[in-house]
Amino acid sequence: MIVIMRARYEFRIDGRELFVIDDVVGGARLANLATFFDLAPAQRVEGDITGTDTRLWIVPIERDVAERQPYVSAINAEVAEHFPGETFALERAYCNAISYGDMLYAHRDRQDRDSRDVTALLFVAEEWKREWGGETIFFNDDGDAIHAVSPKPGRLILFRSVIEHRAGAPSRVCNRTRLTLALKLRASP
Numbered sequence: 001m002i003v004i005m006r007a008r009y010e011f012r013i014d015g016r017e018l019f020v021i022d023d024v025v026g027g028a029r030l031a032n033l034a035t036f037f038d039l040a041p042a043q044r045v046e047g048d049i050t051g052t053d054t055r056l057w058i059v060p061i062e063r064d065v066a067e068r069q070p071y072v073s074a075i076n077a078e079v080a081e082h083f084p085g086e087t088f089a090l091e092r093a094y095c096n097a098i099s100y101g102d103m104l105y106a107h108r109d110r111q112d113r114d115s116r117d118v119t120a121l122l123f124v125a126e127e128w129k130r131e132w133g134g135e136t137i138f139f140n141d142d143g144d145a146i147h148a149v150s151p152k153p154g155r156l157i158l159f160r161s162v163i164e165h166r167a168g169a170p171s172r173v174c175n176r177t178r179l180t181l182a183l184k185l186r187a188s189p
Contacts, residue, residue, distance in 0.1 A: 066093035
């Protein structure tokens, strides 16, 4: 029997967990997901921070629809493995659609520094070239950028929602939309 090990690593920012797991979704499932979100009607309603007029394109996903999807099941399995003994409920699901020239801000998905909530980001693309950029940057509590994660197809990032982060827009040479499936997971008390 051949055991295939997926690349994974853990990083801590101010004591808070950040996990990177490759190939959580792949093959035909990833191709279908990428095609779906690339063609889905997006809405320009999402903002990284309050108090700005900047809006980003997202494809909203109804919670009950998301919970039935195999990619959400795969993400939930990783969450259970990497946050053992904790339980979470899906609060919100959507796909970010970011293009060259979009303005993105550093933000926290949860403001409460004691929050145990988790954000899951899945990079949805069949192909992504290094020169296209689009890395997600993570900051410590002092506001210093201390970790970057490349948008590799099928790569999942799991992190405590209180960690400040910023999505990176693709570079000028990129002719694709950077698609990132986002799940906001509320920790059970």
